[in-house]
Amino acid sequence: MKSLYRTAALALPLAIGLLGGAVAPAHAATAPAPLSCQGKTIDTKAPIHYRTEALIKAPLSKIWRLQTEVERWPSWQEPVLSSERLDNGPLRKNSRFHWTTPAPATATTSTLSITSTVHQIQRGTCLRWSGPAAGEGLGIDNGIHVWNFTEVKGGVLVRTEENWSGAQVEADVPTSTRFLGWGLEAWLEDLKTTAESHC
Numbered sequence: 001m002k003s004l005y006r007t008a009a010l011a012l013p014l015a016i017g018l019l020g021g022a023v024a025p026a027h028a029a030t031a032p033a034p035l036s037c038q039g040k041t042i043d044t045k046a047p048i049h050y051r052t053e054a055l056i057k058a059p060l061s062k063i064w065r066l067q068t069e070v071e072r073w074p075s076w077q078e079p080v081l082s083s084e085r086l087d088n089g090p091l092r093k094n095s096r097f098h099w100t101t102p103a104p105a106t107a108t109t110s111t112l113s114i115t116s117t118v119h120q121i122q123r124g125t126c127l128r129w130s131g132p133a134a135g136e137g138l139g140i141d142n143g144i145h146v147w148n149f150t151e152v153k154g155g156v157l158v159r160t161e162e163n164w165s166g167a168q169v170e171a172d173v174p175t176s177t178r179f180l181g182w183g184l185e186a187w188l189e190d191l192k193t194t195a196e197s198h199c
Helices: 002-009 060-068 070-075 173-196
Strands: 048-056 082-085 096-102 111-122 126-135 138-152 155-165
Touching: 048 173, 060 138, 060 155, 060 173, 070 082, 070 096, 155 173
Parallel strands: none
Antiparallel strands: 048 155, 082 096, 096 111, 111 126, 126 138, 138 155
């Protein structure tokens, strides 16, 4: 069952409206300020967004390396099928990378193709990138993803927040929010497991 959730974790809701259920909006009246990197946040006006965090008991340098060596994501994130840098050198502002992830099996879509561009990066502190995701018959016009890393007693507090926008995902905001949430929770779980391992 876990692998079923993980396959869907980074995917989009392909049968909009068929999954049912409701998700509380990510923006409650008492919600904290959005995460930022060098003063820039997600698109706070987007109807689909999700935020989560985890304490990772590992050195910041290891966590940062795992997160920024994007070409190695498939080695520790099961839902990432491929990932390649579209430029050379360390990840930096304007770096671009292309990655793919499976979508829930349907007659029209099997893989999502995502091209991300880094807009803000501060070593060991934060990352912010954005980009569209496209699959046959499905897509996100733009997603903005922010990561914050804070050394605390016992490890590193890793916080992440992302939004999606586009007509297809906005056709069913609760379902899209649920899928986005599953994806971010799975990503953090994999990052924590890998960073805390002794490998």
